[in-house]
Amino acid sequence: MGRAPSLKTDPAGGVKPPVWDPLVRLSHWLVALAVLVNGLIDKPGAALHVGLGWAVLAIVLVRLGWGFVGPATARFASFPPAPFKALSHLGGLARRQRPREYPSHNPAGAMMVYTLWALLLTVTLTGLVMTGGRSPMTIAADQAAVNSGDWSALVKQAPAEDDEGDSDGGKIVGAIHETAANLLLILAALHVGGVVVESRALGRNLVRPMLGRGKA
Amino acid sequence: MKLPRFAKDAGRRQSAALAAVVLVQAVAALFFMGDAAADIDLDGLGPESAVEALVSLALVLGIVTSGWQLRRTLETVQSQAQALEVARGALAEVIEAQFTRWALTPAERDVALFALKGLDVAEIATLRGAATGTVRAQMTRVYAKAGVSGRAQFAALFVEDLLG
Structure with a gap:
């Protein structure tokens, strides 16, 4: 990166870069892990898949609540959705300008995190509809029953699926679930790419604050 | 400056533990409430539902309390760091002024x-x-x-x- 050294001496315009609080950090890594396992590894519809979905829903809800009552860096007020600012931030990065420091997410990062939350809620809630709201424990119990030769569990499931109306409706919900999940994985990859680009442009490792470590 | 660093580490450990507790409680609460809802769906409201409602309330109150505690801990850690900075700056000023005198x-x-x-x-x-x-x-x-x-x-x- 051909950065002029004079730019590097500019001390971030007086804004302290964010130090993420433990709830933000822990929820971030737990959700990331669950998304990877549910998106790439485990079997859709299995008790583990549904259980992780439930856990993600709980974690995201806590994080959204934390956005109102948490410390300044975690609060929504610190990173309001601003699409035009996000575009100008990305434009600046493309022109190899050194970005300024923000007290929380930068405008592009803010748009990314709101999109990711929306997708996480979409995926988990459509998942709830697809399973008829059956808990992972029920699913595990039913699966165990089926495995031991008691097929009545399958009959019990059937009315639950009817509750969602016609099978077309069920198919649409399933399609939304799958599309949103794929989009989530793509955006997660884009998010990692964004962290790499921004880290280079800022000249500091942005992964460190998410691991709870101070300046490099 | 060893003492303040110890204090800061303790604050960090405490807040990390609290954050973990909040998240575990939230996951547990959602699982429990989902299970309770399924029970009610299956058997209707019964004496068990009252107990489940009470436990759900306790879990939610626990989450709110831990969250509030976490916020307090984070504020304390931050204000201690600020106070230390102010004290350092003030002491430096006192020393400078005395040297000039x-x-x-x-x-x-x-x-x-x-x-x-x-x-x-x-x-x-x-x-x-x-x-x-x-x-x-x-x-x-x-x-x-x-x-x-x-x-x-x-x-x-x-x-x-x-x-x-």
Whole structure:
């Protein structure tokens, strides 16, 4: 990166870069892990898949609540959705300008995190509809029953699926679930790419604050 | 500055533990409430539902309380860090002002500050690229201007200011 050294001496315009609080950090890594396992590894519809979905829903809800009552860096007020600012931030990065420091997410990062939350809620809630709201424990119990030769569990499931109306409706919900999940994985990859680009442009490792470590 | 760092580490550990508790409680609460809802769906409302509602309430209250506690801990850690910074800045100002009152020369100010930070004559000489004899002479002049007999008394002047 051909950065002029004079730019590097500019001390971030007086804004302290964010130090993420433990709830933000822990929820971030737990959700990331669950998304990877549910998106790439485990079997859709299995008790583990549904259980992780439930856990993600709980974690995201806590994080959204934390956005109102948490410390300044975690609060929504610190990173309001601003699409035009996000575009100008990305434009600046493309022109190899050194970005300024923000007290929380930068405008592009803010748009990314709101999109990711929306997708996480979409995926988990459509998942709830697809399973008829059956808990992972029920699913595990039913699966165990089926495995031991008691097929009545399958009959019990059937009315639950009817509750969602016609099978077309069920198919649409399933399609939304799958599309949103794929989009989530793509955006997660884009998010990692964004962290790499921004880290280079800022000249500091942005992964460190998410691991709870101070300046490099 | 060992003490504040210990305090900060304790605060960090405590807040990390609280964050983990909040998340575990939230996951547990959602699972429990989902299971309770399924029970009600299957068997209707019963005496068990009342207990499940009570446990759900306790879990949610636990999450809110831990979250509030976490916020308090984070605020405390931050205000301690700020107070320490203010104290450092204030002490530096007090020292500067006192040095000016004693009319220390720039070289004497440097030597005096190093002495306050606990460096010995040989270390100060190395840092300043001067002979130990020069540093010793400068320190003697500093003690004379401050009206003290030696290093311990000299440092005590500022500690006394801090203790009030």
